Amino acid sequence: MLKNNIFFEILQVAIGVRTELSYVPVASEWYGIYKQANKQTLIGICFYGLQKLPKEQTCNIPTELKMQWLGMAVQFQRKNDVLDLRCRELQSLLSSMGLRSCILKGQGVAALYYDKFKSTDSIGSFRQAGDIDVWVDGNINEVVRVLQRNNIKLESINSVHADAHFFKDTHVEVHFRPSYFFNPYINYKFTKWITQNKNFQMSHESNGIIVPVIEFNIVYLLLHIYRHLFNEGIGLRQVMDYVMVLRYASDEFQEIKKSVHVIRSFGMERFACALSWVMQEVFYGNDIVDDSKSELFEGIMMFSQFFSPDEKEGRVLLFEILEGGNFGKFDSRVNHSPKGIWTSGVASLKRNFKFLCNYHSEIIWMPYWKLWHWGWRKIKGYL
Structure with missing residues (x-):
């Protein structure tokens, strides 16, 4: 049976916290690592970590598995290039229709993987991408009418988003609002906050794509993970995205401080404390004592100053993540x-x-x- 800590160590190597594993995994463990990486949608990130390991620590990887792993990683790199291109094309199309837009999560967050890594083969290109989530400004009825008038087929329309057929090779989800709360009072406060901050998100450009500002993402991506806990399930890729946002925000203490107030006002403090523990457990590790690497986690440490890691709540959350995998697709408890x-x-x-x-x-x-x-x-x- 695979020990979760060796899987966590691979992730820690990938992001630069570790330089090597605590021991050399045998062949069966490498298959287990790959299986867990697939479950958490982190195959590419783990392959990036594998490349950074000393050769003597990868000697037991079966050749067949290594080639399969390599092939998947190359596919992810190509898909990221395609999605970046599609994001620019999509926003250009929406703009021509008179609609303002902002790329949420996914490729919007992927750009943050690059800024702290300056190598040729950046970890960002190994992120396992999904579809494109785009937040379109405007009343839902107006947005639907404009898209349909421009021959964009919409399916599964609800009050939050709809599937839109813009491209043959890329799935696009059009968001009429970024997210929601079940609690109507909190949802009202969230909607008010979204309205107040909308213009900043619709005008902030990064790598040629309009994406949310860091302060917004600290709140929004936490809510995105929170929502998935109740809906489909959480994968470690979503948690890693949040780690990268906090890392990027490590130089912006005031940004984190502003976001903390919003998170608390939305009643997510308990969940934030649980996630704080999960992030440290998975991406930092209890046995990492090298202070020279602590700068890599200034963002997480700042976050934990406001939301103290809660081990009891964190273990419940981590169990759900490891049991269900990405979107809960692997949860054996669910039909x-x-x-x-x-x-x-x-x-x-x-x-x-x-x-x-x-x-x-x-x-x-x-x-x-x-x-x-x-x-x-x-x-x-x-x-």
């Missing part, structure tokens, strides 16, 4: 066969009931929000 909307809703309620004591504000309001959302989609004709 992944296709289900109807009502069956799916009941299953979701049962799954989330275990979080009632931890995050009661969201869990209590969850069934009411889902019922309202079903009615909203029914009235709008989106079901």
